[in-house]
Amino acid sequence: AQKITQTQPGMFVQEKEAVTLDCTYDTSDPSYGLFWYKQPSSGEMIFLIYQGSYDQQNATEGRYSLNFQKARKSANLVISASQLGDSAMYFCAMRENSNTGNQFYFGTGTSLTVIP
Amino acid sequence: GAGVSQSPSNKVTEKGKDVELRCDPISGHTALYWYRQSLGQGLEFLIYFQGNSAPDKSGLPSDRFSAERTGGSVSTLTIQRTQQEDSAVYLCASSLLRGSQHFGDGTRLSIL
Numbered sequence: 001a002q003k004i005t006q007t008q009p010g011m012f013v014q015e016k017e018a019v020t021l022d023c024t025y026d027t028s029d030p031s032y033g034l035f036w037y038k039q040p041s042s043g044e045m046i047f048l049i050y051q052g053s054y055d056q057q058n059a060t061e062g063r064y065s066l067n068f069q070k071a072r073k074s075a076n077l078v079i080s081a082s083q084l085g086d087s088a089m090y091f092c093a094m095r096e097n098s099n100t101g102n103q104f105y106f107g108t109g110t111s112l113t114v115i116p
Numbered sequence: 117g118a119g120v121s122q123s124p125s126n127k128v129t130e131k132g133k134d135v136e137l138r139c140d141p142i143s144g145h146t147a148l149y150w151y152r153q154s155l156g157q158g159l160e161f162l163i164y165f166q167g168n169s170a171p172d173k174s175g176l177p178s179d180r181f182s183a184e185r186t187g188g189s190v191s192t193l194t195i196q197r198t199q200q201e202d203s204a205v206y207l208c209a210s211s212l213l214r215g216s217q218h219f220g221d222g223t224r225l226s227i228l
Binding site for chain 1: 149158159164172205209214217218222
């Protein structure tokens with residue numbers, strides 16, 4: 001089974017609107033971390049937000065928030081007030097904090113286009 | 117600099133040649149990862165180093181691929197007898213044991 005699933009290959013959003021990028025994960029480890037990264041067309045990977053499996057509250061970082069639903073194993077990224085500069089690929093990732101190491105698993109990504 | 121440094125930024129070579137890609141992680145980061153990203157695709161895990169533990173090589177696509185990490189710092193990814201399908205961007209990332217990954221700018225490898 002896929003560790004990280006991103007079902008939206010491409011998304012469009014109007015400037016200044018909010019958008020939700022979906023991510024579901026699969027793990028049997030009780031301790032894990034969930035991450036979102038942004039990759040603009042220039043290619044660099046930019047860390048956006050982190051959610052720990054034991055965190056009680058949803059993570060927020062400026063216009064980014066993570067809608068963490070542990071029972072559903074989902075970790076959707078919400079971008080509020082979209083800007084043209086938000087157009088990029090977005091990757092969801094999970095780190096399993098197992099005794100054997102800290103393997104990261106990445107989803108296939110969602111391409112977000114912000115329309116003026 | 118303070119970030120992950122990768123060299124070269126671009127590499128063009130002929131099919132059949134060997135290439136070495138270098139990654140200089142953030143000082144103090146114990147974990148180091150190599151990924152491959154083909155055009156328009158996601159990240160393909162290659163190999164992971166954590167401290168002095170044996171590396172996780174489960175993502176290496178063939179025995180032509182190998183990697184070393186000397187002194188727990190700099191890492192070199194070596195591809196022997198390169199093939200055209202090896203063309204991709206090779207990304208290196210480092211992290212603390214429980215931290216987020218910090219990525220380098222990648223090496224764009226083109227096999228002619």
